[in-house]
Amino acid sequence: MKRVLVTGGAGFIGSHLCERLLKEGNDVICLDNYFTGSKKNIAHLLDNPYFELVRHDVTAPYFAEVDEIYNLACPASPVHYQYNPIKTIKTSVMGAINMLGLAKRVKARILQASTSEVYGDPEIHPQTEDYWGNVNPIGIRSCYDEGKRCAETLFMDYHNQNNVDIKIIRIFNTYGPNMNPDDGRVVSNFIVQALQNEDITIFGDGSQTRSFQYVDDLVEGMSRMMQTRHNFTGPVNIGNPNEFTILELAQNVIELTNSKSKIINLPLPQDDPTQRQPDISLAKKELDNWEPKIQLREGLQKTITYFDTLLKDQ
Numbered sequence: 001m002k003r004v005l006v007t008g009g010a011g012f013i014g015s016h017l018c019e020r021l022l023k024e025g026n027d028v029i030c031l032d033n034y035f036t037g038s039k040k041n042i043a044h045l046l047d048n049p050y051f052e053l054v055r056h057d058v059t060a061p062y063f064a065e066v067d068e069i070y071n072l073a074c075p076a077s078p079v080h081y082q083y084n085p086i087k088t089i090k091t092s093v094m095g096a097i098n099m100l101g102l103a104k105r106v107k108a109r110i111l112q113a114s115t116s117e118v119y120g121d122p123e124i125h126p127q128t129e130d131y132w133g134n135v136n137p138i139g140i141r142s143c144y145d146e147g148k149r150c151a152e153t154l155f156m157d158y159h160n161q162n163n164v165d166i167k168i169i170r171i172f173n174t175y176g177p178n179m180n181p182d183d184g185r186v187v188s189n190f191i192v193q194a195l196q197n198e199d200i201t202i203f204g205d206g207s208q209t210r211s212f213q214y215v216d217d218l219v220e221g222m223s224r225m226m227q228t229r230h231n232f233t234g235p236v237n238i239g240n241p242n243e244f245t246i247l248e249l250a251q252n253v254i255e256l257t258n259s260k261s262k263i264i265n266l267p268l269p270q271d272d273p274t275q276r277q278p279d280i281s282l283a284k285k286e287l288d289n290w291e292p293k294i295q296l297r298e299g300l301q302k303t304i305t306y307f308d309t310l311l312k313d314q
């Protein structure tokens, strides 16, 4: 039995990961400061004797004997990471230093949840891992983008200088159950708006694109990356390459919810990337032919069912 630490474990992705790790027979420590995460996401795991919940902020050191660390702690939605940008960059950078220090000390393998945001507003399309990105270092998204880029640097430097066993994945827009209704990201916003027959808020004209991945596909990719051969560090893109405009997403959500909502257009936020699509050739090659299995409408349907129940219970 392995002991696995998941930082940000009470968040959207972290809660799915904790559940899977327990099912696989691991002993799981879920560490979170509940900034955007919620105890509700992991409440069903609390009775499991192999699950331990720790309130802790990754900007402070944490010590535990563990075999593996998944470092997910960081707000991921623009609304939340821009709320306190200094805290966001501290979380990425100091969180990485603290968790890498722990990995070094106890010789744990450590995986970093990096992001497609390291490519910024990309000038090459689709994005391959060897693209260095186009990030504004002083814009409203930079606390997140540059924090994650610095975390990648720290991971590589701890690997090269101290031989820490690292893995880096770059996650592309992922959605699914356990997203907070107030998360602010596009899929949860549109679904919550559609279920309540409220206006669907498209920022800009809706021609910008994203490639949406269902959370189960991500967790499978993450798990394979953690178990992959010793000298493959990544970074590796984990995302669904099927690309949609934001307008197409809105139309799909309205159709699947039979909503009476109207689409309205609001101003496009500064530095909003115009297009994003992962090239997943490396993930396929290195992660035993990994590729996403759940396509947009199926994933949306599952997420709609989740939010429908949640909103009715409120």
Ligand code: NAD
Pocket: 007, 008, 009, 010, 011, 012, 013, 014, 031, 032, 033, 034, 035, 036, 037, 038, 056, 057, 058, 059, 071, 072, 073, 074, 075, 076, 077, 091, 113, 114, 115, 116, 170, 171, 172, 173, 174, 175
């Ligand atoms: P989320 O906001 O639901 O989860 C983040 C979790 O980290 C929350 O539980 C939050 O309370 C916790 N957290 C934040 N700051 C912390 C701190 N200082 N100390 C301890 N815990 C802290 O978001 P998510 O979508 O589940 O994202 C999880 C990770 O995956 C993040 O690192 C994010 O950057 C990365 N990621 C997600 C996506 C996506 O599309 N969902 C894409 C790229 C990268």
Ligand code: UDP
Pocket: 077, 078, 173, 184, 185, 186, 187, 189, 190, 201, 202, 203, 204, 208, 210, 246, 268, 269, 272, 273
């Ligand atoms: N977006 C939108 N309406 C919303 C929320 C987001 O049109 O209510 C747009 C946003 O401007 C961006 C895309 O949807 O172009 C994805 O936004 P999200 O915040 O989900 O993720 P990110 O921009 O980080 O990829």
